[in-house]
Amino acid sequence: MPRSRTIVLTLYILFLLLPIYWLVNMSFKTNTEIVTGMTLWPAEPTLENYARIFTDASWYSGYINSMQYVALNTVLSIALALPAAYAFSRFRFVGDKHLFFWLLSNRMAPPAVFALPFFNLYSAIGLFDTPLAVALAHCLFNVPLAVWILEGFMSGVPREIDETAYLDGYSFPRFFVRIFMPLIASGIGVTAFFCFMFSWVELLLARTLTSVDAKPIAATMTRTVSASGMDWGLLAAAGVLTIVPGALVIWFVRNYIAKGFALGRV
Amino acid sequence: MDKPLNQKAWLFVLPVLLIVAFSALIPLMTVVNYSVQDTFGNNQFFWNGIGWYIDLLDPTTDLGGRFLDALWRNLLFSAIILAIEVPLGIAVALSMPRDGWRVAATLVVLALPMLIPWNVVGTIWQIFAREDIGLLGYVVNRLGIPYNYTADTLSAWITIVVMDVWHWTSLVALLCYAGLRSIPDAFYQAARIDGASRWAVFMNIQLPKMNRVLLIAVLLRFMDSFMIYTEPFVVTGGGPGNSTTFVSIDLVKLALGQFDLGKAAAMSIVYNLIILAICWVFYTVMTRLDARRG
Structure with missing residues (x-):
């Protein structure tokens, strides 16, 4: 080299x-x-800073809250996006191109625009301060993203496979779960990675939609300003702990990252 | 082979449509509703018609001037980070090791900044760039260069730009790396036989192969930098003065800080329309590119 x-x-x-x-x-x-x-x-x-985080419920519950809505959002996004991505990759239908663009444009919408209306909306339906509210709000950008990535992977699977399966007497749901999903397993993995990533790093909406019970860890961090000034050590320790889950996830998917990016759909 | 026409496909798309409509259309309607009203607290709303929009688009008014300033600042920021991140990302992608354990290790390190929550990214740089306890701020000041991002506009801008480069160059690099990997070895062998220079290989083989991923990289980086909020907010809070107040920051200040819901909503709508327009241009170029490739 x-x-x-x-x-x-x-x-x-x-x-x-x-x-x-x-x-x-x-x-x-x-x-x-x-x-x-x-x-x-x-x-x-x-290790005092870390000890304080792991023994204080108001600190470590932040991690649990974050994990909850991230996991919920990832599952929701993929479950909803799978059939839609299949439709986009296999069929033409009225308005498909416009619909695809509209979906994508939501990926680009600035969260700042949505913060206040989301607050009103989720308060009105009684979901405010629950992990589900954040998970649903993050669907705004993660569902379009999941559709986009999955559609790319699905288009790589030849359509003859679908037709052969039907000739063999497979019903659609059985074909989809038994044959099709294993074929795009790596695509589902890559999608899960990106859904995790964008839900994990987003804070503006997560913080707006929670107050106590579902507060994400990254929002808890703002507490380190105390009467005696900034508690820098504690802030740093909390920061380090937010890097760990991301690092672990990358380590597990490291061989798929390049593949996911190869589609050029992030 | 063309895809078959099947209107039942709508049923597959329906769940996605409903959830995105729920999280996008209903809030947008609320925003439109706010944008034609004025509020004086106590949840009293008054009809204001298109008044806010007229103010917003007229740079001589308070609101219009403020919006235009934030918009220019944001465009300048996007232009600067694109000018740095795209060439740097390409350079890093070209420098990636070819194979072995080093590829995996490098990929993991590269992806690391992207998986850090955005406000932690802000915190990291807030600490790192401080002149008293941060390595960067301390070293720069020791070298005799005055640098203080809380008081000096230029320092604040440099901090935010460097932070964004740190945060997102890897995205460009990884996209380009993926594009480069799709080039068959035969291309390089042919170039070697022809005695092509390194530059010629880059211009004639690597760059054309990367143009699609590069377009996506530029689109994503432009969009995300155009709606950047958390990181600069944590580091500078939009200051000193208003010098790093980008559109999203200004919007949140207006909506949640001053509770000027009408003005903020009108600003949201115009902001969203600008983004939609830019997005559409990119999308059209991209689908053309795909169509030409067949």
Whole structure:
């Protein structure tokens, strides 16, 4: 490999990791150490910040809440998107192209526009401050995304397979679950990854739609401002813990990422 | 082979249609409803017709001037980050290792910033760029360059741009990498036989193969930077002054900060229409590109 390429990549990776390292570094420091001096690594590493998060219910329940609505949203998005993506990939029907564009345009809609109306809407139907409200709200951009990605994978499956299955006497639901879904399993995996990703990182809507019971962890983090000033160590530790689930998920799907991006549909 | 015409396909699309209509159309109707009214608190609403829209589109009024400023700021921001992220993303994609364990490791590191919640991204950079406790701010100030993102406009902009580059260049890189992987080895062998230079290979083989994914990368980066909210809000809160107040930030300030629901709603509608228009242009270009490819 030519040297210039190694240099570009190394520098870029360094640039990506440095801010994360700094956060991790800070999470192991005491607050006194953080504010009194600049140290490149913790002089007296402490787990105190993490201990506080794991023992305080108002902290760790944030993680549970986030996980709940992310999981709910991923399942909902995929379940709804599967038949729709199949329709788009296999049939023509009145208004299909317009419908597809309209769906996609919702992926591009700014959440800031929807924050207030969502608040009113979900309060009116009594879902405010539940994980379901956030999961449904995130469907706004995740369902179109799921349709888009799945449609790409489904179009890669030859239509002859459908026809052969019907000739063999398969009913549509049986064909879809038994034959078709296994064929696009990697596509479903990639879709789940992106649904997870966008639901996990979004906060504006998640915070608007929750107050106490379903508050996401990322919103809990704003609490670290106390009377005695910022609790930087605690903030950093909470931040590090929000990076962990994402990192784990990437590790599991690392071999599919490139495939998912290859469709150019994110 | 053309797809068969089947109107029953609508039944398959129906669930998606209902859920997206529920989360998109009903809220939009609420917004339209607000946008023609004025409110003075206590949930009292007054008919205002298209008054807010007239204000909004006239830069000499308070509201119009404010919107235009935020819009320009946002467009400038989008232009800057595209100008940095697209070339950098291509460069990173071209530098990816070809095979072995290093590919997986690099992919994981590259994707990492994208999976961090957006306000944590803001927090990371808020800390990292602080002059007292952040490595970047400390080092830059030690080098004798005055840098303080809470007080100085230029510093604030640089911080936000660098943060966005940190956050999203990987998306461009991964998209381009995927595009590059679809190039058969035979192309490169043919180029080597012809004695093509590195530049010629890039211009004639790699770039044309990437044009579709690049278009998508530009679309996604443009759209997402055009509606950016959380990250700059956490870092600068829109300041110093209004210097990093982008459209979404301004909108939330107007709606939830000042409870000017009518103005905010009118702004939402115009903002949404702009995005829709840009989106449509990209979509048309993309489907043309696909059609030409057959």
